[in-house]
Amino acid sequence: MYKIIEKRELAPGIKLIKVLAPEIAKKAKAGQFVILRVDKTGERIPLTLADWDQKEGTITLVFLEVGVSTKKLGRLNKDDVILNLLGPLGNPTEVKDYGSVCVVGGGVGIAAAYPIARALKEAGNKIVSIIGARSANLLIFEDEMKEYSDEIYISTDDGTKGYKGFVSDLLKDLLVKGYKFDMVYAVGPALMMRAVADVTRPYKIKTIVSLNPIMVDGMGMCGACRVIVGGKTRFTCVDGPEFDAHEVDFTELVRRQRAFIEEEKKALEIFERGELL
């Protein structure tokens, strides 16, 4: 059992929780994730480590409420407990001094990009970050990202804040203007990561994305998280979650993410009517 010691709503439908998990906090590294199960009948869902504090013994998770599991999690309050928490999982980000790195975060993915930006900054890189959301009120982790960015750019789909358009458009603008990056990191929805990959491909900039397929065990035993990278099937939970964006088959990733969409919709309807509690 893992106790929630802090809970905040960052934006409509986006919540942050701090959970007491000293062993995980001690081992956590940028780019890693956990798998949790809210309660006895719960699903195992993966969430990226948005932050951790060894001294306090806590980890921070930021999530978007999209379905039953994330909504259940969102209903928990300070002092409530999460039944199961497994981590840290996945390979950490390869942190070294690449030179100039552009870190792109989209939506709730900004929180997942934050530890990567921080680690890369601390390793001596120049960090240019691009963060974006659908609308100004959905933009999260702006201050946190600023702290570790040499330059920061903001976009919103509707133009309510910063550049009007997608983060990938903004990245393209910068590249057209002559910005030079040794590396691009992108974390966010699959379609956003694909768009970033498409932008950087002609410039031949090494681009890393953190993939988010459906997972079950998170330790390499089921293959639910399989993706095609460079023509080969890889398991995201143990071989990733970070892969070379230019090698990823995003079409298949998106398709596989939608495998249970009808069941998820049905469950959500029942849940919202209060029949599952």
Add this chain to the structure above:
Amino acid sequence: MSKRDRFKSVPMPKQPPHERIRNFNEVALGYTEEQALMEAERCLQCAEPQCVKGCPVEIDIPAFIKLLREGKFREAIMKIKEKNSLPAVCGRVCPQEDQCQKDCVLGKKGDPVQIGRLERFLADWEREHGVELPEKKPYTGKRVAVIGSGPAGLTLAGDLAKLGHEVVVFEALHEPGGVLMYGIPEFRLPKSIVQAEIEYIKKLGITIKTDTLIGRLYTIPELLNEEGFDAVFIGTGAGPPIFMGIPGENLSGIYSANEFLIRVNLMRSYLFPKWDTPIKVGDKVAVIGAGNVAMDAARCSLRLGAKEVHIVYRRSRAEMPARKEEIENAEEEGVLFDILTLPVAYYGDEKGWVRKIECIKMQLSEPDETGRRRPVPIPGSNFMMDIDTVIVAIGRRPNPLIQQTTPGLKVNEDGTIVVDENMRTSIEGVYAGGDIVTGEATVISAMGAGRKAAKSIHEYLMKRKK
């Protein structure tokens, strides 16, 4: 009783097929006391019992059958437990027809004594009448870390606890039990039985830490050097599913058997949406492979509402690796067998959901130098099958994380861990056993390995001056 034909075994009651394919309750119902006594009566109490030779852990079979026969059920189960710590499990899932029952003298002329069913009867009797805790040796001050809570790890943990050592079992999943919990379905091995076995082992004083992935949270060197353990046992079993690598294999609706069974058993998908983890099974299911895992997946599919379930297997019936009883059960339930058939590609619809398999017919070659007949494709025999769910059950590799994170640990080419005859690995104080050493095998062999390793670790700990 004496009128009964000695060569005919007492049949075990089962749920009728048309009923059982609509529920997840146990199929085989077990002997009543009367039936058990009647079956036990058949045993000839051989002076040189062949059954014992066939048992991987050498249970004194005639002795326990004699005690059963005399109505001394408590003594009979204790006799089994001298060698087997998980009789309620083994009585249900051991391939007895290849082990103890294979060479039972009665089998020469008729049915062998149904040793497994008797074992199950006694274990169930004990559970209902209260399990007696064995005596524990005084605390030795030694601490052992066990990685993985499958039959190997659990057996070892129980044995070492009885010898007075402090044992902590680390399990990555949220429930202990290994394959017994996440793989073998409820209708073949009820989870309440596995849980009862685990409760028993816990009562011996061991600690089970779930949600703990060794290799990530702690490495083996950390367990030994920082966390204060004197020895480590690796019982991490098999994990990563093997895929065939044919076109279309990542279409939605194609599961590895492990994913499918983890969803159904560990995550109770058959209770969706009351339980949150979804599963989707179409009308026509193809299960690739013909081992126990394939039979389990096929039979789960039926219970989840599939109208037609095919086992697609590239060899012939005689080579099917599953237990005979499970093949029969599957057949009774209406599973179809497409033998000498090999999938070569999958095709999906516009949403990326699998709709068709292309297969090729196979024939068995002349026996090669090893005497084995290999399946070879018949050119031009390709054909299409309409299906909307595929479960790939062609095997699993050893879990690799420990091997990757333990410097100096000797590993075979296939990823299994190298041990000597005393289950010692290449690192002092580190032992291994079960599927992680043998590759995919059986519950009883994993249990036997745990037992052997416990003995070996005990000797090591008692010799070592701290």
